[in-house]
Amino acid sequence: MKILGIPGSLRKNSFNLAMLNAAAEIAQDGLKIEIYDIKDIPSYNQDTEEEGFPQAAVEFKKAISNADGLLFATPEYNYSMPGVLKNAIDWASRPASCSPLNMKPIAIMGGSGGTGGTIRSQLHLRQVALFTNMIDMKKPEILVTKIQEKFDPDLKLIDEDLRAHLKKFLISFENWISIFKNDHISKKYKSFSK
Ligand SMILES: Cc1cc2nc3c(=O)[nH]c(=O)nc-3n(C[C@H](O)[C@H](O)[C@H](O)COP(=O)(O)O)c2cc1C
Incomplete structure (x- = not known):
């Protein structure tokens, strides 16, 4: 199965990106995780859409279409998901009649520096999944608190509990996707x- 890993942070040393890299390493043979950088996707503007989709948005939609599932790893910005992530999803949701997000199985994970573990950010992402008709896996969840303590300075995952949980999470996601691959x-x- 092909999974598109989408980090909600554009930061080079993002812990959420590091968590996606760890997931790609941990994933069993049946699951291939490719990470997609959303940094080149311009701000959504309906005028631009009507003039013609920007190439970066076209490519993002194509990558979503070609994936069996999407794995989001998002920080929390001001009690919500980062604007850049919402913006990328807004492009992918257009035109609504043929969005590649429709019926796409997704899983959400996230980590923040504090003790909230991105719960509010993830809830907002689930709200967006509702309208765009993405099929979000509800359990297990990955809500990482004090994420900076889970990685070494080279951004390698050093927390064994998180590694074990990530493994379980990926197996559940593979099962979740296979439900919807059944005709x-x-x-x-x-x-x-x-
Ligand atoms: C604009 C901004 C807003 C933030 N708001 C929150 C927040 O609401 N809740 C929280 O737990 N952390 C918040 N943080 C801290 C982030 O969780 C922390 O910087 C995290 O490491 C960012 O993820 P990244 O390492 O993947 O870039 C905020 C950081 C920024 C830059």
């Missing part, structure tokens, strides 16, 4: 989706 279930699910 019979997928057709039934689609009948509820319009």
Whole structure:
């Protein structure tokens, strides 16, 4: 299965990006995680959309279409998801009638420096998943507090509990995706989706 890993942070030394890199390393043979950098996606503007999609947005949509699932790793900015992540999702959601987000299985994880573990950011992302009809895995969750303590200076994961949990999380995500790859279930699910 092909997974697109989407970091919500543009920071070079982002811990959320580091968590995606760790996930890519830990993933079992059946799961290939490719990380997608959203930094070149311009600010959403409906005028621009009507004039023609910018190349970076076209490429992002194509990458989503080609993936079996999306794995978001997002920080929390001011009790929500970073604007750059919401902006990338806004582009991918257009035009609504043929968005590649529709019926896309997703999983969400996140880490922050404090004790909230990105819970509010993840809730906002789930709210956006609701309208765009992405199919979000509810459990298990990954809400990492004090994320800076879980990685060494080279951004290698050093927390063994998080490593074990990440492994369990990825197995659950693979199972979650396989439910919706089943034609019979997928057709039934689609009948509820319009
Ligand atoms: C603009 C801004 C707003 C932030 N707001 C929150 C917040 O609401 N809650 C929180 O736990 N951390 C907040 N933080 C701290 C981030 O969680 C922390 O910088 C984290 O490491 C960023 O993720 P990254 O390492 O993947 O870039 C904020 C940081 C920035 C730059």
